[in-house]
Amino acid sequence: MGEKVIPDIVVGRLPIYLRALQRMHEENRKVTSSQELGERLGISAAQIRKDLSQFGEFGKQGTGYSIEYLAEQINQILKVDRVWDIAVIGAGDIGSAVARYQGFANRGLRVAMIFDSDPSKVGTQVGTFTVQDSRNVEEVIREAGIQIAMIATPSQTAQSVAEQLINAGVKAILNYAPINLTVPDEVRVQYIDPVIHLQRMTYYL
Amino acid sequence: MGEKVIPDIVVGRLPIYLRALQRMHEENRKVTSSQELGERLGISAAQIRKDLSQFGEFGKQGTGYSIEYLAEQINQILKVDRVWDIAVIGAGDIGSAVARYQGFANRGLRVAMIFDSDPSKVGTQVGTFTVQDSRNVEEVIREAGIQIAMIATPSQTAQSVAEQLINAGVKAILNYAPINLTVPDEVRVQYIDPVIHLQRMTYYL
Numbered sequence: 138m139g140e141k142v143i144p145d146i147v148v149g150r151l152p153i154y155l156r157a158l159q160r161m162h163e164e165n166r167k168v169t170s171s172q173e174l175g176e177r178l179g180i181s182a183a184q185i186r187k188d189l190s191q192f193g194e195f196g197k198q199g200t201g202y203s204i205e206y207l208a209e210q211i212n213q214i215l216k217v218d219r220v221w222d223i224a225v226i227g228a229g230d231i232g233s234a235v236a237r238y239q240g241f242a243n244r245g246l247r248v249a250m251i252f253d254s255d256p257s258k259v260g261t262q263v264g265t266f267t268v269q270d271s272r273n274v275e276e277v278i279r280e281a282g283i284q285i286a287m288i289a290t291p292s293q294t295a296q297s298v299a300e301q302l303i304n305a306g307v308k309a310i311l312n313y314a315p316i317n318l319t320v321p322d323e324v325r326v327q328y329i330d331p332v333i334h335l336q337r338m339t340y341y342l
Numbered sequence: 343m344g345e346k347v348i349p350d351i352v353v354g355r356l357p358i359y360l361r362a363l364q365r366m367h368e369e370n371r372k373v374t375s376s377q378e379l380g381e382r383l384g385i386s387a388a389q390i391r392k393d394l395s396q397f398g399e400f401g402k403q404g405t406g407y408s409i410e411y412l413a414e415q416i417n418q419i420l421k422v423d424r425v426w427d428i429a430v431i432g433a434g435d436i437g438s439a440v441a442r443y444q445g446f447a448n449r450g451l452r453v454a455m456i457f458d459s460d461p462s463k464v465g466t467q468v469g470t471f472t473v474q475d476s477r478n479v480e481e482v483i484r485e486a487g488i489q490i491a492m493i494a495t496p497s498q499t500a501q502s503v504a505e506q507l508i509n510a511g512v513k514a515i516l517n518y519a520p521i522n523l524t525v526p527d528e529v530r531v532q533y534i535d536p537v538i539h540l541q542r543m544t545y546y547l
Binding site: 145148149151152153155156157160177178179214215216217221223230231233234235237238240241244245246284285287292308309311315316317319325327328329330331332333334335336337338339340341342 | 361
């Protein structure tokens with residue numbers, strides 16, 4: 138870690154390994170192997186060993202990996218051994234569903250606030266949150282020191298929302314709006330668009 | 343096309359190109375270049391040209407691509423020049439949001455039905471759909487000839503739901519449950535888990 142630059146594609150597989158390890162841990166399993174992980178995930182055992190070796194030595198030849206230890210190590214590598222607050226922008230169907238999503242718990246993430254520009258939504262409840270006015274996004278996020286946001290606005294406003302977020306100090310954006318964002322190099326963007334995933338499969342039908 | 347096997351990673355970029363082309367088309371643009379597409383998408387122009395060349399000749403050196411023509415061609419390649427019906431399993435927050443999502447229109451996809459196992463949800467309305475009883479999933483999907491499904495159930499039931507879907511003839515599954523599915527080789531699965539995307543970014547914070 139530290140000095141060596143790890144390819145982003147490798148970093149991108151770590152959360153998948155972590156999710157599988159956490160599930161094994163919930164199943165009260167103690168030890169696993171790159172073979173077993175690979176079979177669960179449809180990734181070759183050699184790939185998994187190679188990926189993990191980029192970050193250190195986590196298992197012994199022949200004895201496999203301690204599930205708890207390896208999960209802890211990946212938690213640290215991904216910096217989810219703490220809890221990151223997330224701001225959600227857009228309180229429509231998707232934003233509301235994401236704000237109420239229970240799956241962030243124990244995975245180092247927590248929705249902390251939700252915003253919308255529609256006056257009829259501002260002040261209403263979404264799960265445990267009161268929808269805040271989008272006009273205050275920059276100020277509120279800067280003050281809270283939040284670095285992670287999810288954009289669930291219409292496509293037309295996603296770019297300008299992203300710019301406000303970045304001004305407020307956000308460094309990581311998960312964008313549900315079906316449009317590519319232009320951001321400075323130091324800001325990371327990931328995309329969720331079900332159509333992109335579905336069209337990748339219709340090709341094979 | 344046809345005989346040559348195209349790497350799935352290349353197939354996976356086509357929907358992203360298509361989305362950008364459709365947006366340009368909405369902006370009344372006529373012609374684009376691999377350079378411009380690349381800048382919009384953060385992909386190199388050379389990569390885009392190489393990807394497209396796997397499927398045919400879509401532009402002329404120096405004059406660029408006709409946006410409408412290239413979009414039509416990619417629509418055909420991805421088989422979204424028709425409309426595919428999709429079944430949604432799970433009428434919780436995520437399933438309901440996806441069933442009501444407006445973003446499938448004009449992209450070759452349409453939600454056709456939604457199921458839930460909770461008797462208090464069966465018979466209620468989600469958007470324009472009446473929630474159907476999950477016990478009838480296999481029969482209803484087989485009869486409708488549906489090949490694409492989205493799973494938005496709790497993790498614990500996702501695998502058994504997938505097996506029912508596959509029995510019913512489903513060949514492509516978009517899984518929102520945060521668990522890896524085990525499926526036969528001829529079935530495609532894609533995953534949407536916001537935590538996986540977010541943890542890929544926390545690494546860099």
